[in-house]
Amino acid sequence: MDIRDLKGKKVAIVGYGVNHASLVLYLLKNKIENLTILDQNESKKELIDKDLKQYFGKYQTILGKNYLNNLSDFKIIFRTPGIPYLLKQIQTAKKAGTIIYSQTKLFFDLCPAKIIAVTGTKGKGTTSHLIYNILKDNLSVKVYLAGNFGKDPFDFIDEIRHEDIVILELSSFQLQDLEKSSHIAVITPITPDHQDRHKSIKEYWQAKLNLIRFQTKRDFAIICRDSNLSKKIKWLTKAQKIFYSSKDNLISGYPKQFIGLHNKQNINGAINVARILHVADAKIIASLMKIKPLEHRLEFVVEKNGKKYYNDSYSTGPDSTIAGINCFNKKIILICGGVDKGFDYIKLVKKIGKKIDTAIIYGQNKNLIVGLMKKYAKKTNLIICENLAEAVKCANDINLNDGLVLFSPASASFDQFKNASERGETFKQLVKNVKT
Structure with missing residues (x-):
């Protein structure tokens, strides 16, 4: 989808919060005028008007418990990750001809640079953090970190050049309806999670695997083999596959500030990304020794x-x-x-x-x-x-x-x-x- 495809269409933003404020600003800045923000929480009206004050009067809101009642009135819907793709009202609108989209899908469409995306159940935040810091230290291009971790990608989308690199940490909710894959995809261990939101473990796994499903032979899939699922997914992608584990000793001397075998696993995933981009091991090690662990993780x-x-x-x-x-x-x-x-x-x-x-x-x-x-x-x-x-x-x-x-x-x-x-x-x- 191109931004021009939204011109003159009735566009809905379903769910307003951290995941959609930057997207709404981006759409309004690009003169997408027939825009309506829908949210269950009526008290968000004040926050919305404050965030979008320079565009006051150029958008509408539908707030309250009935906010999902008339989704088929819109031509295009952007759902927040907090709104399940398989939600009955979303699927009813889709059957009626409404295009169901997401911030993640639009970013994949518009981003001119190569994307490195990381998903999994465990370790995706730390792995993304490690990749970002290693590449930022050692590449001459601009490196961005976004997704669940880092900035919102629509905060800097207009700055991105073709030669730059964008690292995205993505959840199953962001991947569920994705129809494009990243140039480099890292799959950390996948174990059952979010069973309160996904109908089955299979549905959860299938969402995660969209990250590699659409890759080509020019792309790379870096898959943690410590997960039982790794054996099942290696046939899913046409990409060049690299498997890694906490048992691998890829460098001489791992940074002591990252404790535990699970962090060795995260480091090995990041090392494989850096090697694909021709960062020498000595430089990788030098960067690793400087990186501080993320908050709230041991x-x-x-x-x-x-x-x-x-x-x-x-x-x-x-x-x-x-x-x-x-x-x-x-x-x-x-x-x-x-x-x-x-x-x-x-x-x-x-x-x-x-x-x-x-x-x-x-x-x-x-x-x-x-x-x-x-x-x-x-x-x-x-x-x-x-x-x-x-x-x-x-x-x-x-x-x-x-x-x-x-x-x-x-x-x-x-x-x-x-x-x-x-x-x-x-x-x-x-x-x-x-x-x-």
């Missing part, structure tokens, strides 16, 4: 009262919490819980039974986890709390010299927090306020 916070505190708030599923637990050989107080996304927690609870001294469980899914612990982790000390503040206080009260407190929720954050970032920041502040 982030060391402080040492107080004989215990080290680690913030792993971005662990929103059991597998990433297991990976975090495996990074340490000391006594661990684990704080976990939140919103269940349809996970099977048995594997995590069995790990808790083997490696965790005390488990502090809070959040919406606490009864589910506690019930499993009573069956599979009987020897682990169990404390049940109502909220994170109470959990941190309980952790501080435990006498555990030369041990650590690992906040790795294995759950989504939406029961008590706006997002995982807010949850992590809250944990860090609570820990810093702990009395010594």
